[in-house]
Amino acid sequence: MSTPRIGVLALQGAVAEHARALRAAGAEVSTVRRPSELEGLDGLIVPGGESTTMARLAAPVRLLESIRERHAEGMAMFGTCAGMILMADQILDAEALTGFERIGGLDVVVRRNGYGGQLESFVGPLQVAGLPGDDTTPFEAVFIRAPVIESLGTDVEVIASWQDRPVAVRQGRILAASFHPELTPDHRLHRYFVEITAEHKVS
Numbered sequence: 001m002s003t004p005r006i007g008v009l010a011l012q013g014a015v016a017e018h019a020r021a022l023r024a025a026g027a028e029v030s031t032v033r034r035p036s037e038l039e040g041l042d043g044l045i046v047p048g049g050e051s052t053t054m055a056r057l058a059a060p061v062r063l064l065e066s067i068r069e070r071h072a073e074g075m076a077m078f079g080t081c082a083g084m085i086l087m088a089d090q091i092l093d094a095e096a097l098t099g100f101e102r103i104g105g106l107d108v109v110v111r112r113n114g115y116g117g118q119l120e121s122f123v124g125p126l127q128v129a130g131l132p133g134d135d136t137t138p139f140e141a142v143f144i145r146a147p148v149i150e151s152l153g154t155d156v157e158v159i160a161s162w163q164d165r166p167v168a169v170r171q172g173r174i175l176a177a178s179f180h181p182e183l184t185p186d187h188r189l190h191r192y193f194v195e196i197t198a199e200h201k202v203s
């Protein structure tokens with residue numbers, strides 16, 4: 001199987017950390033700032049940061065619409081924190097996103113900042129189902145102004161929960177997490193995404 005090509009949306013947020021983790025997980029990595037840079041990608045990570053800032057920066061070149069189209073054509077997506085917010089079909093407490101185009105496609109309802117503000121950031125050890133290699137060692141998940149997943153559709157599989165609430169989910173070739181998997185040296189979630197991307201690779 002050839003190496004999957006995975007982009008990292010690089011408008012704002014934890015871009016370099018995702019790129020490093022993806023390379024360590026065996027992908028060929030590039031950054032994406034404009035629609036033409038989505039060409040030939042098998043997968044895309046939309047990082048954490050600030051969903052409102054990303055939506056505003058993407059708007060002039062209609063980048064989020066292009067991501068939605070490329071996903072419909074087969075590109076896998078992994079949204080972390082703000083990235084998950086942009087992929088959610090419904091967002092609560094999202095007045096600041098009103099009028100901005102989003103990606104959508106993930107059948108969940110999320111609440112922005114549902115885990116509180118910056119001072120409520122925390123690290124939670126998670127059991128994540130289906131990770132490549134070892135899925136018994138807890139994954140140290142970093143939550144920063146994280147979104148709460150309030151509800152999910154029947155096609156959405158919960159792969160990790162924190163205090164009885166889902167925090168990582170998969171829906172076909174979409175992976176999403178409330179937390180920041182790129183901020184710790186544990187690359188198992190990135191490897192999992194590389195595997196999903198390779199499974200759905202069209203080229």
Ligand SMILES: NC(=O)CC[C@H](N)C(=O)O
Pocket residue numbers: 047048049050051052080081082083085112113144145146147
């Ligand atoms: N760490 C994060 O990505 C925070 C997300 C932020 N609360 C938002 O709405 O985009």
